[in-house]
Amino acid sequence: MITLKSEREIExxxxxxxxxxDVHRHLRSFIKPGITSWDIEMYVRKLIKERGAIAAQMGFDGYKYATCTSINDEICHGFPRKDVLKNGDLVKVDMCVDYKGAMSDSCWAYAVGEVSPEIARLMDVTKKAMYLGIEQAQVGKRIGDIGHAIQTYVEGEGFGVVRDFIGHGIGPTIHEDPAVPHYGEAGKGMRLREGMVITIEPMVNVGTWKMKMDPNGWTAYTRDGKWSCQYEHTLAITKDGPYLLTSQGEEGTY
Structure with a gap:
């Protein structure tokens, strides 16, 4: 079911x-070679609690952690663990916050130390793809316009767009309709309406878009072992255009 949000709910x-x-901004200086993704998990829990909010992923569909910390060839839903991060790694931190019943969802990618030029380019392309999708999030446009803009750009850059995991509506629960694929045909799909709140969260792979699942039932890996990146924002569809809800002065935001 799609719920249209009021101005008060959006605020x-x-x-x-x-x-x-703000938690993500703190991670920019926290993430470095020598720490673990479990350290990231504990730091995020602390920051969210200090701000009077709830780590909404904990307990969602049985998930045990505040973060999904996906490293290198892990596409998404990586478990926090005690393996040490090393220079050149790429870690994607995805989390949801519940503040007084209001939900938000965002994933940022972090270079651990210095990444290779190929991975730096992967990060740049993934972030730009997200913003190209966001540009299409206008009243009267269609879901397919978002996916088409992302897919056309990413594939034109020689990368693959993951098909198995997509964006979604959010609020009052973490996941609700509509589904928001990061691929598709322009002019197709549901028409976007004022008051919709959605996530746009492309996962972009160096190689094939195809994936394989870990036996843990959660973590997705690239099928060919090449690396993957993800960025995600939550945004509202308004009469004045897309309104980013998970931005706090980040370069390139609306």
Whole structure:
């Protein structure tokens, strides 16, 4: 079911999103060679709690952690663990915040130390693809316009767009309709309406878009072992255009 949000509800979700973005901004200086993704998990839990919010992923569909920390060839839903991060690694940190019942969801990618030129380019292309999708999030446009903009750009850059995991509506629960694929045909799919709140979260692979699942039932890997990147924002569809809810002064945001 799709729920259209009021201006008041959207502003509450903005407060939630600002908390989430602030946590991500703190991670920029925290993530470095020698720490573990478990250290990231504990740091995120602490920051969210200090801000009077709830780590909404904990307990969602049985998931045990505040973060999904996916490293290198892990596409998404990587478990926090005690393996040490090393220079050149790429870690994607995805989290959801519940602040007074208002939800937000965002994933940022972090270079651990210095990454290779290929991975730096992967990060740049993935972030730009997300913003190209966001540009299409206008009243009267269609879901397919978002996916088409992302897919056309990413594939034109020689990378693959993951098909198995997509964006979604959010609020009052973490996942709700509509589904928001990062591939598709322009002019197709559901028409976007004022008051919709969605995530746009392309996962982009150096090689094939195809994936394989870990026996843990959660973590997805690239099928060919090449690396993957993801960026995600939560945004509202408004009469004035897309309104980012998980941005706090990040370069390139609306």
């Amino acid at each position: 509450m979700m903005k407060e939630s999103g600002e908390i989430l973005a």
